[in-house]
Amino acid sequence: MMQKGFDSEVFDSQAVFRNLLLAMANPGTIAATGINISCPGRLAPGAGALLLTLLDFETVLWADLDPDTPETQWLHFHTGTLLTHAPDRAGFALFTDGEKLMDPGLFNPGTVASPDISTTLVIQVRGMDQGRQLRLTGPGIEKDTFIHLAGIKTEFWENRAMVNQAYPAGIDMIFVHARGFTALPRTTKVAVY
Secondary structure, three states: OOOOOOOOHHHHHHHHHHHHHHHHHOOOOOEEOOOOOOOOOOOOHHHHHHHHHHOOOOOEEEEOOOOOOHHHHHHHHHHOOEEOOOHHHOOEEEEOOHHHOOOHHHOOOOOOOOHHHOOEEEEEOOOEEEEEEEEEEOOOOOOOEEEEEOOOOHHHHHHHHHHHHHOOOOOEEEEEEOOEEEEEOOOOEEEEO
16 A cells, blocks of 8 residues: 555645745755655655655656655655656656765756756755855855755765856755755855865
């Protein structure tokens, strides 16, 4: 029997989407999805809630999981999303282990004419706090904001900076730990301390 998703598809997805919009407008702020949800396997509740909100039958998902895992079957069952093995064809990408991140340049950054076709990465990390690992600057950040995302290698941030040079093309990212998440839009600059 398939594990249930949202209690109320309309109200729960609206609550999550509102919190995601606030997080995107305030990069580096640790937010909560605003709902309680249980997810199968390695899928964190925060990532599950975000993906149930963002995915539908017209979106394509790349995941660091096999297509027949409980996590991907659950996402497909509740959203109708299509799975792909090609990172550059995905509208969304899920990493259940942030320590195994791939080069974000493998995903679709969109184009100057169509930045909206880029891939959004949803990345689960082993810990998240307002520590001083990363210094964030850019739109939506009034003063320097710091965040610590456990397990993300310095090389990943260097590759992210290269991908996001051709603004408005670029890759938006959402980092998740348990039920919390933080958003780093393509406009956010990251300096590693």
